[in-house]
Amino acid sequence: MSLCSSLSSRPRSRLISRARWLLAALVVATVALTTPSPATAAPFEDAVALFAAGSFSDSATAVGELETSGHPRALAIVKALQDGRLFADEASKAVFIKDEAGKTVNAVTGEPATMPAEANVVRLNNRLRRRVEAALGSLTLLSPDPATRIAAAQAVYKSRDPAALPMVEAALQKETNSAAKSALNAARAAIVLFKPDASEADKLAAVATVKARGDQDALALLSSLPGDVPRAVAESANSAMATIKSRLALWSMVQDAWYGLSLGSVLLLAAIGLAITFGVMGVINMAHGEMVMIGAYTTFVVQDIIRTSYPSMFDYSLLIALPLAFLVAAMIGILIERTVIRFLYGRPLETLLATWGLSLILQQAVRTAFGPNNREVGNPSWMSGAFDLGQISITYNRLWILCFALAIFVVLLAVLRFTRLGLEMRAVTQNRRMAASMGIATARIDALTFGLGSGIAGIAGVALSQIDNVSPNLGQSYIIDSFMVVVFGGVGNLWGTLVGAFSLGIANKFLEPFAGAVLGKIAILVLIILFIQKRPRGLFALKGRAVEA
């Protein structure tokens, strides 16, 4: 850590800290009377002791002192503070760091120490947290790891602390990594723009650097420029803002399209099981959402067992949950078909009421077994986080769900087309009596078809548990959307469900920014109603005699 930053002028905080030192010196003096300690009032030790004072502003002062102290322990202490591993004992003014393994060391010396029981964790609020981030930024600018350097440069970019400028420049001199270099340049530009005594030429160059960055942060930075900047700078900032805005508008279209695809994949997942039970079999299955919910709860149970017994397997939890969710939901589906629905074929109103009652029973059963509260289903590491594509960020969980929805669709299509079960299913749904006279056990096929639809819904539940609440009400929120997709796409046609889901998803997401979430949803419903007037059988209508059967 370089010493040059400690020379920077920060008269006010100096004054405050001087007052604090005086106070601290007094304390030390009184302590010295009773205990024979070497009363060396070194500034670093005093700054650390401020953490024990308990107030947020004292802690902020301490962080500022540490940032400029150049002391080798400063980074460890600030890092511990950020992670909530810094403890302070108010009585003895001693400060401790607890490492991940639970061992405690004295914050100042770094030597192992036993922490008194009364020691409390040093509290953070947002203001202090921002201060800590800025300090960590300038403390890690010269870190050997380029990723840390980039993060540090971004922290400085946000804090725009003029005190960090010499450090940034020193770091720029040495920097070889291009990504880190551009981050550092941006950080430097941000500081220069807000430094009152920077020259106009420097500021113009800074505007150009920020413009090249071109994201929302850049826009925020430029639009918050102080009013007293030179005219030329203000003008170039304005034109830069206009350029960035038009570029961002383009990206926001791409982003809406991506959001639409992502929503479409969720709709597809929710609806695809229904495309079998309602679309192919014609059962108005109001309990479809509950099958999704059961799949999600299966995931929860699997994760719960893994968490307690085999924590290392956590990343595979979803893969294990998939077949189980299919089996559990399919079993329940078959049970429902055998005990209730088979007596109601051809009586849509009764089916509707009966399956709705079943959905309430299933919900309450789950509520009884698992409690009414949300259950936590974790994201495996390969589904967490996001990556940037141009100016939009794509989260892994949404990407995986999109892939997963498409995969299920393909598998289901293949099952219907290429397997014996699929053939028999199509035969039974197209002409039951003919199929029966060909020797197909139609009752068995009915049960299996319903089981397949329910099982697919269960699988969808595994995926939806990653983005939604796992609660007994999970299914209810999807039932309307699922019916909408199937009816819109065309009953009895899987391709219709696919196209329906994605077109509804994309239409919804393009409407939402203008109309808002509530109106957007209403608009979609109205559009569907109008569409159904025109094409009562949906996008992809079945033709031929099968329709009348």
Added chain:
Amino acid sequence: MTFSTKSLLSAPLSRRGWLAAASGLLLGLSTFGTAHAADDTIKIGILHSLSGTMAISETTLKDAMLMLIDEQNKKGGVLGKKLEAVVVDPASNWPLFAEKARELITKDKVSVVFGCWTSVSRKSVLPVFKELDSILFYPVQYEGEESERNVFYTGAAPNQQAIPAVDYLMKEEKVKRWVLEGTDYVYPRTTNKILEAYLKSKGVPAEDILVNYTPFGFSDWQTEVSKIKTFGSAGKKTAVVSTINGDANVPFYKELGNQGIKATDIPVVAFSVGEEELAGIDTKPLVGHLAAWNYFESINTPENKAFIKEWHAFTKNPKRTTNDPMEAHYIGFNMWVKAVEKAKSFDPDKVIAALPGIKQANLTGGVSEMLPNHHITKPVFIGEIQADGQFNVVSPDDPKKAKLVPGDAWSDYLPGSKDLESDWVTLKCGNYNKVTKKCGGQSS
């Protein structure tokens, strides 16, 4: 299309209410009243949803009431009589709330009812309580603009939660730009109306306020969150005031984490997110986001410690969290006990008359008082979410010395209600107009 027969009445102290609920549903029979106990017990109605969407929040309150009643009975009951809980399940179905309330008062002859969560359910039972002249204790923070003779509001009015939270953001975080994000129903709409008026009175220009609503149970937050992000990149410090209710919160916070909005950039202060709601989320990406309540489980007082200990023992679950509406029931129930003892009667009229002025220690080191407008005085805390799912109180500095704020039924910032006053002691009126000097000025 309602199976109105989902009802049940479980026996007092029954921990098998759940089973009963499920079997009641299965049978589809309206079972009632095994509770014809001896005459020397006093019945207390508990009107909280045990099924349907609101069960997530309200079940806890039912358990809390059972615990409080159990505890009071161990102390010998009230006026020498044992208390007996009558639990009904209005199933998150607003009209059913009114039906069940009527059943409690007329059939079970309860002396007092503790219940409701959503404002629509409260509005639905109001006429019943007025007509049958009984007492309702309502424990949840709400939008205000109401004061009824038969209702005692132990949750926060907007001036005890929303406005102090906004003040905190203005003062501590120097927020200049505001997103008011809410679920589309009466509580967020009214609260946001009050907040908008308040912010404008503080000189915030209209273009710096973005009001946005989403439907109940909304789960695809991608567009909304990126809208917030864009709104926040205008160079002024931005904060989100969230009146998002119920299940929609989890995907909202998940999306905030996904899009990398940290509390240090755009803090979110929520009025409906408590310890209970956080139990279903990984809170690490949320550290630093805020909530405003009148109680936090993490507040370290002997009363609170004892309460939590008892709660864990009663529910036989050492991990079960406590929350703000539970504390409101704790205060409300004890106030009712004191009022009954003061009136020496269970008669609703006498108890209603005795309640204003009753003082009861809350769990955070202060003493709350029932005011003539049927609201109570409460401390206001701002807490930051921590990695363990609890809240770290950041305002006031010492939670135990928090100032108590009297609940204001009629907001001072809305044109229709700023002249109204509620006083059931001297004026005997819930909406007295100070300008026209008439009772029954404008009511919401």
